[in-house]
Amino acid sequence: MNSCIILICKLISIISKNLNLGNGSTWPGHIALKINKNFIKELIDSNRQLKVIIIAGTNGKTTTSSLIANIISDNGSKVLQNMSGANLLNGIASTLLLNSNINGEISAKFAIFEIDENSLSIILQFIIPHQLIFLNLFRDQLDRYGEVNSIAKKWSTTLENISSNTKIILNADDPRIAWLGMSIFIKNHAINDKSEKKIFYFGLDNPKLSIDLLQHASDSTYCPRCETKLNYKTIYYSHIGNWNCSKCNLKRPDLDTSTSLIYPLNGIYNQYNTNAAVLSAKILGIESKKINSTLKKFKPAFGRQEVIIIEGKKIQLFLSKNPTSMNQSLSTIRDLGGKHILFVLNNQIPDGRDISWIWDVDFEIYLNDSMNIYTSGDRCYDMSLRLKYLQPNIGNIITNKNIKNTIKILLNKIPDNEIIYILPTYSAMLEVRKILTGKKIL
Amino acid sequence: MKKKIKYSLIIGWLYPELMSTYGDRGNIISLSKRCEWRDIDIEIRKLEIGFKIKDLIECNILFMGGAQDKQQEIVSTDLTKDKINSISKMIENNIPGLYICGAYQLLGKYYKKADGDIIQGLKIFDIYTENLEINAKRLVGDIIINPTIDDLKSNTLVGFENHGGRTYLGNNISPLGIVTFGFGNNGIDKTEGAIYKNSFGTYFHGPILPKNPHLADLIIKKALEIKYHKIIKLIPLDDSLEFEAHNYILNKLNH
Numbered sequence: 001m002n003s004c005i006i007l008i009c010k011l012i013s014i015i016s017k018n019l020n021l022g023n024g025s026t027w028p029g030h031i032a033l034k035i036n037k038n039f040i041k042e043l044i045d046s047n048r049q050l051k052v053i054i055i056a057g058t059n060g061k062t063t064t065s066s067l068i069a070n071i072i073s074d075n076g077s078k079v080l081q082n083m084s085g086a087n088l089l090n091g092i093a094s095t096l097l098l099n100s101n102i103n104g105e106i107s108a109k110f111a112i113f114e115i116d117e118n119s120l121s122i123i124l125q126f127i128i129p130h131q132l133i134f135l136n137l138f139r140d141q142l143d144r145y146g147e148v149n150s151i152a153k154k155w156s157t158t159l160e161n162i163s164s165n166t167k168i169i170l171n172a173d174d175p176r177i178a179w180l181g182m183s184i185f186i187k188n189h190a191i192n193d194k195s196e197k198k199i200f201y202f203g204l205d206n207p208k209l210s211i212d213l214l215q216h217a218s219d220s221t222y223c224p225r226c227e228t229k230l231n232y233k234t235i236y237y238s239h240i241g242n243w244n245c246s247k248c249n250l251k252r253p254d255l256d257t258s259t260s261l262i263y264p265l266n267g268i269y270n271q272y273n274t275n276a277a278v279l280s281a282k283i284l285g286i287e288s289k290k291i292n293s294t295l296k297k298f299k300p301a302f303g304r305q306e307v308i309i310i311e312g313k314k315i316q317l318f319l320s321k322n323p324t325s326m327n328q329s330l331s332t333i334r335d336l337g338g339k340h341i342l343f344v345l346n347n348q349i350p351d352g353r354d355i356s357w358i359w360d361v362d363f364e365i366y367l368n369d370s371m372n373i374y375t376s377g378d379r380c381y382d383m384s385l386r387l388k389y390l391q392p393n394i395g396n397i398i399t400n401k402n403i404k405n406t407i408k409i410l411l412n413k414i415p416d417n418e419i420i421y422i423l424p425t426y427s428a429m430l431e432v433r434k435i436l437t438g439k440k441i442l
Numbered sequence: 443m444k445k446k447i448k449y450s451l452i453i454g455w456l457y458p459e460l461m462s463t464y465g466d467r468g469n470i471i472s473l474s475k476r477c478e479w480r481d482i483d484i485e486i487r488k489l490e491i492g493f494k495i496k497d498l499i500e501c502n503i504l505f506m507g508g509a510q511d512k513q514q515e516i517v518s519t520d521l522t523k524d525k526i527n528s529i530s531k532m533i534e535n536n537i538p539g540l541y542i543c544g545a546y547q548l549l550g551k552y553y554k555k556a557d558g559d560i561i562q563g564l565k566i567f568d569i570y571t572e573n574l575e576i577n578a579k580r581l582v583g584d585i586i587i588n589p590t591i592d593d594l595k596s597n598t599l600v601g602f603e604n605h606g607g608r609t610y611l612g613n614n615i616s617p618l619g620i621v622t623f624g625f626g627n628n629g630i631d632k633t634e635g636a637i638y639k640n641s642f643g644t645y646f647h648g649p650i651l652p653k654n655p656h657l658a659d660l661i662i663k664k665a666l667e668i669k670y671h672k673i674i675k676l677i678p679l680d681d682s683l684e685f686e687a688h689n690y691i692l693n694k695l696n697h
Contacts, residue, residue, distance in 0.1 A: 139463070147463065149512050221459075227516065353583065354602045356465030356647045381687040385652055388683055389468075389475045399683075 025086040029093030041126040057135025061114035066301040067277035077109040121158040140322035141352030172201035179224035202275040205258040210234035264298035267332035303429040320423040323360040330366035344377040344428035351425040376406040450483035454501030466507030468649030508543030538640040546643035568612030585624030600691040601646030
């Protein structure tokens with residue numbers, strides 16, 4: 001039956017691409033699952049060579065997936081990946097069927113799936129991953145995802161039943177993520193009893209990069225075991241750092257990977273993404289030399305520090321979709337000496353309808369009077385209003401709802417050797433890219 | 443020439459670290475900038491876990507934001523009888539305050555959880571909140587209300603709500619406004635928020651004050667009037683950007 005499904009869905013995908021109904025990255029999977037709800041499980045079970053790596057977390061999923069995919073494929077194995085917008089069950093089904101032949105055979109050795117926070121437990125009902133990577137957990141789209149604690153709870157319940165064949169890779173510097181590993185280690189005998197190591201931690205050990213104070217939008221600053229306020233020896237960003245609890249003595253677990261010779265992307269958050277990818281590759285047995293040669297030539301995933309040259313001028317996109325990702329983008333741009341900054345704020349469904357998060361961003365730390373600041377997108381007035389209320393004031397902000405016109409004005413205005421930094425939300429990033437490259441992505 | 447008095451206000455921000463989830467600090471930013479632009483000295487006093495009552499009672503405006511359930515439990519244990527009495531006395535004495543979402547619920551009589559457990563409130567507002575079914579739909583989305591009090595009647599209030607609890611008003615309290623779009627207190631009786639003396643409780647995130655500068659100014663004006671015992675007329679500010687953002691919501695929802 002699956003052969004029929006694959007045939008029909010491949011046709012649908014081709015038709016929808018040709019009619020320009022989007023590129024068909026979720027539709028076919030939706031139909032496949034309607035016809036056979038075990039489609040994903042059956043397809044994976046019948047391709048025994050296929051190892052699945054699942055990546056979860058609020059920020060960094062796409063970059064980390066892309067890093068791992070590049071490392072594995074440079075090492076000579078065929079990899080398939082879902083697109084970042086196709087991270088629900090139907091997106092996974094689509095990715096699998098588009099990468100298989102009519103007989104349901106998949107030639108790839110590895111599948112790398114980034115998964116939406118809320119879909120993880122559902123997807124794990126159908127897939128036993130070879131590796132499961134947890135990057136971080138920040139406040140994001142509270143109207144859609146709910147509060148950080150409720151996601152952490154869901155994940156923790158999901159992990160109670162995880163297969164002992166799955167290797168779990170966790171960010172030790174995010175207390176609630178680390179606790180996922182520490183608590184299943186205590187509870188789960190399957191993981192405990194085997195002599196082979198199942199749980200791995202990455203993090204950073206570079207106190208020079210420490211910031212002095214917790215940022216406003218920090219979420220998990222209380223001990224995940226006893227709820228006492230945590231101490232930090234070093235804070236790298238948000239609630240991420242070398243933490244410990246003075247009451248119950250819980251502390252950051254020992255790190256399996258804390259550094260990489262090469263960091264291909266700017267920003268501390270990308271050091272974490274890189275360390276996660278390096279640890280994943282090492283567990284797969286890939287040599288450091290090979291990992292580094294991939295990192296050296298790595299090109300960013302779309303919208304994530306992606307550089308686009310237009311009319312000889314350089315534009316760099318920093319996807320900024322929640323307080324932590326915005327803080328990290330701004331911090332990186334400040335360190336790069338950025339002068340021309342365009343915020344594009346949308347609140348379409350993929351962005352989250354609620355834009356109150358912009359008031360949790362610490363703009364005042366990163367913006368100054370010498371920068372030219374522009375706002376655009378559906379909610380540009382809210383963005384400009386936020387910036388009007390900065391302390392101290394940062395002077396004139398130019399507000400223009402039309403993204404295309406705003407980019408045109410900026411391109412005309414800036415000298416050739418200077419860079420325009422654009423910080424869009426997710427749907428805004430797709431719009432900006434479409435304007436800049438003439439290509440539609442999802 | 444008569445020397446002009448330099449006005450000053452202290453905003454008491456209750457549990458900023460624990461009770462601040464949905465951009466609620468935007469309200470503190472709005473109040474303090476709007477004072478600063480009028481040359482009113484402003485002190486933002488953070489009242490964290492373990493704060494002293496003497497630091498609380500000097501405040502001219504109180505603010506408390508929403509929180510995750512876990513955080514709210516930590517706060518409840520810090521609110522001793524003496525602290526509750528002091529807050530209650532300030533509210534009774536017309537000290538203006540703004541209480542968002544979880545804080546609004548906390549001021550009421552009780553919160554009945556989905557599992558039937560009852561969490562006692564501070565019993566300052568004549569309201570109670572219930573969350574009846576375990577999987578009851580959260581009330582989420584843009585919201586528009588027509589304010590009930592004369593000082594605010596010239597304009598709507600707009601924001602974004604996101605709450606599971608349903609709040610019902612008793613006889614001794616009025617709603618902040620009547621819902622024209624969205625859910626409000628409970629999704630049934632068209633009321634949203636509550637006003638008691640000069641204290642405002644609401645489910646509005648957004649945050650509420652930046653896009654509703656008339657409410658921010660009302661709180662500042664009342665605080666000055668209580669402190670200086672006279673009628674205050676605030677210097678008008680250029681609020682065109684504030685109302686562009688406000689009107690975006692009205693236009694989008696065809697209001």
